[in-house]
Amino acid sequence: MDTSTVNLILKTLHYLFFIYAFSAILSYIILSIISGKETINYLKKKSFVNYKDILSSTMSPSITIIAPAYNESLNVVENVRSLLSNHYVNYDVIIVNDGSKDDSLEKLIEAYDLEKIDYIINEKIKTQPIRSGVFKSKNPAFEKLMVVDKENGGKADALNMGLNISTSKYVACIDVDCLLIEDALQKMIKPFLDVTNAQVIATGGVIRIANSCVIKGGKLIDVNLPNNLLIQSQILEYLRAFLLGRMAWSRLNGLLVISGAFGIFDKKIAIDVGGYDTNTVGEDMEIIVRMRRYMEEQGRKYRVTYIPDPLCWTEAPDNYKIFISQRNRWTRGTIETLRKHRKIGFNPKYGSFGLLSYPYWLIFERLAPIIEVVGILYFVVLIVLREVRWEYAFTFIVLAYLFSVLFSIVALYSEELTFHQYKKKGTGYKLVLLSALEPFVLHPFILYAAIRGNIDYYFNKNKKWGEMKRKGFTTEGA
Amino acid sequence: MIDYQYLIDYFEEFPFLVQLVWRISGVLFLAIVLLTIYLKAIRYKLRKKENEHVTFKKEYEALLVEYLYAESEDEQVSTEQQSIILKLKNHLPIKYKRKMIISVLYNLMNEVSGEMAESIKTLYYKTGLIDYALKRLKNKNWYVIAKGIGELRRFKIEEAHGAVIKFIKHPKNEVRKETQLYLVNLFRFEGLSFLDDLETPLSEWAQLQLLEVLQKFDDQQICDIKPWLKSNNNTVVLFALKLAQIYNQFEVKDILIDLLSHKEKEIRICVIEVLTNMYGIEAKEILKTNFNELSIEEQLSFFGLLENLVVPSDEPFIEKHIFHKNFEIQLLALKILKTINIDKFMGLDKLPSNKEVPEMFNLVNNV
Amino acid sequence: MNKHKIVIAEDNSTLSLLLKFRLEKEGYELLMAVDGKEAIELIENGNPDLIITDIMMPFVSGLEVISHVRNKLELEIPIIVFSAAGQEEMVLKAFSLGANDFMGKPFSPNELVIRVKRLLS
Numbered sequence: 001m002d003t004s005t006v007n008l009i010l011k012t013l014h015y016l017f018f019i020y021a022f023s024a025i026l027s028y029i030i031l032s033i034i035s036g037k038e039t040i041n042y043l044k045k046k047s048f049v050n051y052k053d054i055l056s057s058t059m060s061p062s063i064t065i066i067a068p069a070y071n072e073s074l075n076v077v078e079n080v081r082s083l084l085s086n087h088y089v090n091y092d093v094i095i096v097n098d099g100s101k102d103d104s105l106e107k108l109i110e111a112y113d114l115e116k117i118d119y120i121i122n123e124k125i126k127t128q129p130i131r132s133g134v135f136k137s138k139n140p141a142f143e144k145l146m147v148v149d150k151e152n153g154g155k156a157d158a159l160n161m162g163l164n165i166s167t168s169k170y171v172a173c174i175d176v177d178c179l180l181i182e183d184a185l186q187k188m189i190k191p192f193l194d195v196t197n198a199q200v201i202a203t204g205g206v207i208r209i210a211n212s213c214v215i216k217g218g219k220l221i222d223v224n225l226p227n228n229l230l231i232q233s234q235i236l237e238y239l240r241a242f243l244l245g246r247m248a249w250s251r252l253n254g255l256l257v258i259s260g261a262f263g264i265f266d267k268k269i270a271i272d273v274g275g276y277d278t279n280t281v282g283e284d285m286e287i288i289v290r291m292r293r294y295m296e297e298q299g300r301k302y303r304v305t306y307i308p309d310p311l312c313w314t315e316a317p318d319n320y321k322i323f324i325s326q327r328n329r330w331t332r333g334t335i336e337t338l339r340k341h342r343k344i345g346f347n348p349k350y351g352s353f354g355l356l357s358y359p360y361w362l363i364f365e366r367l368a369p370i371i372e373v374v375g376i377l378y379f380v381v382l383i384v385l386r387e388v389r390w391e392y393a394f395t396f397i398v399l400a401y402l403f404s405v406l407f408s409i410v411a412l413y414s415e416e417l418t419f420h421q422y423k424k425k426g427t428g429y430k431l432v433l434l435s436a437l438e439p440f441v442l443h444p445f446i447l448y449a450a451i452r453g454n455i456d457y458y459f460n461k462n463k464k465w466g467e468m469k470r471k472g473f474t475t476e477g478a
Numbered sequence: 479m480i481d482y483q484y485l486i487d488y489f490e491e492f493p494f495l496v497q498l499v500w501r502i503s504g505v506l507f508l509a510i511v512l513l514t515i516y517l518k519a520i521r522y523k524l525r526k527k528e529n530e531h532v533t534f535k536k537e538y539e540a541l542l543v544e545y546l547y548a549e550s551e552d553e554q555v556s557t558e559q560q561s562i563i564l565k566l567k568n569h570l571p572i573k574y575k576r577k578m579i580i581s582v583l584y585n586l587m588n589e590v591s592g593e594m595a596e597s598i599k600t601l602y603y604k605t606g607l608i609d610y611a612l613k614r615l616k617n618k619n620w621y622v623i624a625k626g627i628g629e630l631r632r633f634k635i636e637e638a639h640g641a642v643i644k645f646i647k648h649p650k651n652e653v654r655k656e657t658q659l660y661l662v663n664l665f666r667f668e669g670l671s672f673l674d675d676l677e678t679p680l681s682e683w684a685q686l687q688l689l690e691v692l693q694k695f696d697d698q699q700i701c702d703i704k705p706w707l708k709s710n711n712n713t714v715v716l717f718a719l720k721l722a723q724i725y726n727q728f729e730v731k732d733i734l735i736d737l738l739s740h741k742e743k744e745i746r747i748c749v750i751e752v753l754t755n756m757y758g759i760e761a762k763e764i765l766k767t768n769f770n771e772l773s774i775e776e777q778l779s780f781f782g783l784l785e786n787l788v789v790p791s792d793e794p795f796i797e798k799h800i801f802h803k804n805f806e807i808q809l810l811a812l813k814i815l816k817t818i819n820i821d822k823f824m825g826l827d828k829l830p831s832n833k834e835v836p837e838m839f840n841l842v843n844n845v
Numbered sequence: 846m847n848k849h850k851i852v853i854a855e856d857n858s859t860l861s862l863l864l865k866f867r868l869e870k871e872g873y874e875l876l877m878a879v880d881g882k883e884a885i886e887l888i889e890n891g892n893p894d895l896i897i898t899d900i901m902m903p904f905v906s907g908l909e910v911i912s913h914v915r916n917k918l919e920l921e922i923p924i925i926v927f928s929a930a931g932q933e934e935m936v937l938k939a940f941s942l943g944a945n946d947f948m949g950k951p952f953s954p955n956e957l958v959i960r961v962k963r964l965l966s
Contacts, residue, residue: 044621048628048652057686059720087901120841122805182903193682196713217905391492395499402506409513416520423528428521432514539859543866586859591951 034248066162067176082218088185099152125275128153156276156283184311204258210313233442250306254357260284262312282333331453369450408435854884881905915943
């Protein structure tokens with residue numbers, strides 16, 4: 001192979017990198033613009049809605065909150081209390097104690113006056129069996145609560161049991177330590193009732209980061225920006241993803257993910273597709289893809305919607321080890337889901353789902369870390385070989401950095417105009433500074449975690465869910 | 479000491495692409511700086527607005543309370559009230575102050591009844607707020623119109639009926655919804671006349687809101703819902719069914735029985751549920767005869783009806799279905815059997831045929 | 846000079862102000878709270894003769910206030926509850942917890958004054 005062919009190959013590679021980077025940036029710009037328009041539209045519509053009406057309506061549809069719990073003993077009583085104090089009328093709560101080895105069950109029994117009841121489960125989806133039993137409260141104040149103690153089977157399995165038991169039309173799948181705002185259910189159920197030209201099969205919510213926020217008695221009192229740089233960066237990242245990304249995908253009906261921490265589903269469809277997949281670590285993404293696929297294959301008009309209001313607050317990892325473990329798991333989940341449903345990719349039979357959403361996720365989410373790492377390695381090789389054209393390299397690096405900062409600031413700007421959660425003085429500066437630092441504080445670790453995820457997926461089949469050390473909510477602003 | 483000329487020359491020597499990218503970077507940098515400044519400005523503005531919000535709210539609340547208790551003996555507007563009206567009038571041109579005043583007035587109007595509510599409404603008129611609301615109806619933006627209608631609804635401005643009703647067929651859903659809510663809030667059941675020729679779908683959300691409004695009124699003089707049950711618009715039929723159930727419209731039972739063969743499954747299921755609440759025993763025989771042609775959901779709904787309206791003569795039918803393949807139906811069948819013929823129910827325990835019976839049997843037995 | 850003390854727990858600030866004004870005119874001393882937690886503090890420290898509370902309040906609800914007063918503090922202070930329309934279940938719960946009277950919203954402030962006078966006589 002002579003040098004001209006090598007040069008040709010190298011040149012093609014260069015062009016491919018640039019095309020990739022360029023299209024990635026272009027896609028972010030387009031998504032941001034669509035998100036912006038959709039957010040404005042949403043805010044306009046929202047100003048009319050009187051959510052209080054549906055509060056007291058006994059004809060409002062029934063919702064079951066399913067919250068799997070594993071070794072959550074530290075906070076489980078408080079968390080359940082918070083879930084029980086939602087302002088919606090027609091709902092109930094099922095806590096699925098997934099074979100916890102601690103005293104979660106005992107604590108709940110004591111706090112809520114629970115007694116074991118006879119119950120037979122309609123096993124529409126196969127799950128791990130019951131362990132200690134099904135419990136309800138003797139106290140009428142807690143009649144909305146049911147606790148199910150079963151053998152360990154993982155989060156997906158626990159959710160499936162919840163699906164089996166629930167008699168409601170809709171289910172809200174939530175992490176038990178998520179703080180739900182009082183009118184969360186009203187807001188989230190609206191798309192199901194308001195869209196008339198299609199069937200809404202699922203609605204996703206926004207996850208806000210609760211670290212350093214003041215929470216008392218299960219209610220959010222004060223929002224603070226934590227001092228931890230890692231957590232701050234995650235906040236920024238979530239703002240970008242939710243405000244600039246998901247709004248757009250919701251508009252394009254291309255949402256592939258509903259956060260596992262909070263989402264509402266049409267129960268019948270979730271069961272019809274077979275419930276959550278217990279063999280994947282990304283069960284929240286996988287079930288949405290499967291539900292969408294089901295509706296596409298049936299030729300039924302459907303939508304997956306998304307509510308941008310801050311309705312659900314949860315803890316984010318505060319140290320790098322857990323953070324990397326979390327992102328590693330997300331990566332493997334994405335790979336598993338995309339592989340399992342690869343039939344959809346580029347398949348016109350699945351409409352925009354197959355021709356837009358899937359390819360986008362494949363190319364810009366799943367493959368991005370790999371391409372980036374290959375690019376970096378290539379760059380390093382070039383440095384070693386002294387082939388680097390520094391004027392090019394430097395300028396493009398600066399450009400990429402500035403784009404990243406710009407997107408972050410646009411995200412902050414959107415946040416101010418919409419929900420304005422971080423009101424305290426001085427937070428503005430911190431967030432802007434964060435935009436400049438975040439590419440260094442967060443991105444390399446995400447990249448590392450993603451690569452580890454890929455390696456673990458292909459070569460290390462033993463990894464499963466990591467443990468997230470429960471720190472509990474602080475009662476003082478940190 | 480930077481030699482600018484040197485830098486510019488250096489820059490000019492770069493290949494075109496690099497120059498272009500540097501220029502773009504420059505633009506981006508500028509954008510970032512501008513946005514940052516703008517961001518800071520917004521945050522400052524928002525903070526200031528919130529503080530003013532609090533101050534003005536207190537001021538307006540005090541004015542309103544003063545106004546309400548400054549009533550003179552002869553029901554004429556007293557001098558104190560006059561001065562308050564004037565004060566408020568002066569604040570109206572500023573949009574956020576106007577919004578605040580409206581919100582304060584409305585918050586109170588919602589909570590108090592009788593004379594006091596009337597007083598607040600008079601204040602709404604006298605300050606000229608009504609003119610602002612009516613002006614909004616003439617705006618070309620849909621959300622301004624919708625907000626205007628909403629305001630007129632909240633303050634129950636009946637005179638605006640003529641202006642508002644024009645929007646009942648507006649292309650934008652939100653405007654139509656606000657118009658519907660206005661009509662029902664002010665004219666109660668008469669306001670529902672738009673259902674007669676409604677062609678657009680009435681979403682579940684809208685239905686619930688309308689029902690909530692109707693339930694707030696004490697006089698339950700419901701109008702004739704028969705035409706709506708026969709509507710071509712399925713959502714109107716569903717809404718009428720809800721009305722039939724809530725207001726116990728026994729007169730329409732015959733139409734409901736006809737609706738059991740409506741082509742839309744959702745309606746059929748809903749009808750069975752409504753009939754359950756209405757003691758629609760006539761429906762029983764029809765549904766029993768057609769049982770096997772019914773969808774699972776309808777069958778389940780029918781068993782719900784049976785549970786409430788069962789009589790001993792239904793026993794053979796129940797018996798036929800205690801081994802129904804659907805879990806919930808089977809459970810209901812067993813429960814019903816237990817209530818009408820406890821001996822036969824206990825006898826099931828001895829049957830060797832179906833293994834599943836014991837579990838469910840125990841559950842029903844212990845309930 | 847024995848002014849009766851009333852604690853009002855109501856999160857609607859306009860309504861609060863209105864009631865304060867009206868009841869002060871009748872010669873009562875008013876302690877205002879915007880949520881259940883504040884109300885409980887005022888009750889514990891202020892020794893009121895009457896409590897008026899809304900049911901739906903942020904943070905700590907009116908029902909919890911009643912429960913706290915009757916069960917925890919074991920006081921017999923008369924309690925009037927407000928409720929929005931369509932909350933019969935809540936009203937029943939309030940009575941079973943020990944409330945003395947209730948007024949549905951929207952209500953007439955004059956009637957409230959009559960009931961207050963009745964309960965305090």
